[in-house]
Amino acid sequence: MLTLTVFLATLLYAGLGILIFVVSFVLVDKLTPGELWREIIEKRNTAVALLAGAVAIGISNIIAAAIHG
Template sequence: MDTLSMTPILNSVIFSILGIIILLLTYFLIEKITPENTWKEIVQKNNLAVAVVFAAFIIGISMIISAAIHG
């Protein structure tokens, strides 16, 4: 394979990793600014409301990152 055919694959991998890193950074930012430990609320206390809010957050941020990367 020549390098010209590998460019889209390499770009896809780089942007995927970049998107995952940005998503994790935003998760940790939200975790820091919320008063409760959200992971503890979701896992240990089985708080479904917090789980739904964080699922919506992750989907929303993922859509924003995807649109920003896609252009």
């Protein structure tokens, strides 16, 4: 049954997961040579876009496993 406590905990974990994802992705962006978004948007580099997508999925899986337990 969905109670207020469960709902608030869900919102907290979702917000925390999104925050950790954004910080992690920005960190990966800073650690890689060049600028990912410029390569993807301006130069239309498909390989870099695939790399960024794979990193995003990997980070998301790690965060989901950590939150789920």
